[in-house]
Amino acid sequence: MTPPTIDVHAHVLLPEVEALVEGLPGHAEARALDARRNGPAALAVNGPMIRERFPRLTDVGARLAAMDGQGVDVQLVSPSPSHYHYWTGEETAEKVYRLANEATTAHCSAAPDRLRGLGLVPLQHPDLMVHALDHALEQGLLGVEISSHAPGRELSDPAYEPFWARAAETGAILFLHPFGCTLDERLDRWYLSNTVGQPTENAVALSHLIFSGVLDRHPGLKVIAAHGGGYLPTHIGRSDHAWSARSDAGAGCAHLPSSYLKRLYFDSLVHDPHVVRELVRVAGAGRVLLGSDFPFDMGTEDPVGALRAARLSEADFHAVRGGNATALLRKD
Template sequence: MTTPTVDVHAHVLLPQIEALVAGLPGHAEAKALDARRNGPDALAVSGPMVRDRIPALTDPAVRLARMDTQGVDVQLVSPSPSHYHYWADADTAEKVYRLADEATAAHCAAAPDRLRGLGLVPLQHPELVVPALDHALEQGLAGVEISSHAPGRELSDPAYEPLWARAEETGAIVFLHPFGCTLDERLDRWYLSNTVGQPTENAVALSHLIFSGVLDRHPGLKIVAAHGGGYLPTHIGRSDHAWRARTDASAGCAELPSSYLRRLYFDSLVHDPRVLRALVEAAGADRVLLGSDFPFDMGSDDPVGALRAAGLPEADFHAVRGANAAALLALSPA
């Protein structure tokens, strides 16, 4: 028996969610903000790109065939982050997360030995996050996907303490995947909204979790950061220096910021073998998981090949290829 190859960063598109929110108060404004953040050139490319990938995003048979081509045995499938809809009121938000959970579970049920799923929680309504997490787990999902912040709230907000406590108690995975960068129109050309925005948002969100003491209070949390955790793991030395040099920086967490990297998980999607090696060095080979961002253009069509290009020791290669995720998801050997 061999350890399965596990891709923890793969998405499903759920058109029924967009049908649910279409025309509701706040939806048009949210779309307009997204358009301003990305800029017209990016939107002109992204529209056809997504349309070309709809079969892989919606049809389990197409997904499985692509997985076979990539040499991936298991995917952890999360809703497209475009489905967060953190602008929605409480009633709509509950409908969104229930529909997302149930539709993702149904998609994964087409091949339960190869597809595991994640649900959504409405971060804009902290009173709903624990019921939403429980609903996802009731559908047989492995946890939930969240963005880097909600309007007016960072992940360090005390209102989210019940979410962290419940996720720790249940062993649920929390997949941190940003959607939208608050640098706004500064990144509206050359697709900077993604290439700079996503790793920035990852770094900010993880820093809030570290410096606020969330990881001290909830050491058993299973947080998986997309995009290799963004800029933070390879620039954590600046955080360590601040923690040593300034009382305001060290007030919230008990240990050096870099020590918390080994309490988090990171996907391998960094697009550079040198950065992947640095991520493994910073976080530990047992804390990095294979990720492809399937099937979007900012992902990797050959995640195993990209991992192999990093030149890791063989034991570390296989840990990242699948052993770490198999343990996290309690998967049986292939």
């Protein structure tokens, strides 16, 4: 029997979360920062794009119809990264993650055989993250989605150690999906905030996990990197060279950086069949998963066709199409 086709990179929009934070102190400043980072041209395109896709982002029937059209059997649904709201204080952050977890659960429960969900944790408040992860798992979600950093904190921050330990202990899936880029106004034209910013943030975040030894201390972590892990997998040779040539680069992790790619998972959303093949080469066919960024315009409306274009072996194609995700999403 062939495995179901599973898309691990699909989003849900949660208007109730946005209603919760609307008008709170800090909200206007966060929106202004996002506007500066993206630039006016991108914002002018984003509004109509979201409105056109709103039914697929919120209505289960519209989502399932679109999935049928794509030949996708199951989606792993995560909140839109716009819902992170890492600017919020502890009290509001707790309300955000609880509401996001519960709303995502409700969305997925309308089609439990086809939709599995991920929740949120407040990356800006490490002391709350274990509780937030436990809350997500108690709702029946498979894990949580996190960004590449929080204000003033990289993923290598020691304050996150209890969270990594709990995630490894529970087998929770951690979906690493950046939102925003600290290069700020340098990327505010031509949608560079996304086309350059997202893969940069992925590469930086994964490098922090690797070089700091997080993956050594917590080998059981199940991390899926969106957008194929950004620039890191195709440029990992430079990291390997630095680890071998420089004492400061090699001090934090026990093994060659490229070896850790085989401990991570990567979605296939790279918009280039040659890069899909390279992902399979450096990470292994068992570590690449189908992803579409459903239903945003920077995704693909034909994830299976995009994967087929990579001309993988038939065994590798079916592993990426759904076999790997079937094993990963299975609850022990």
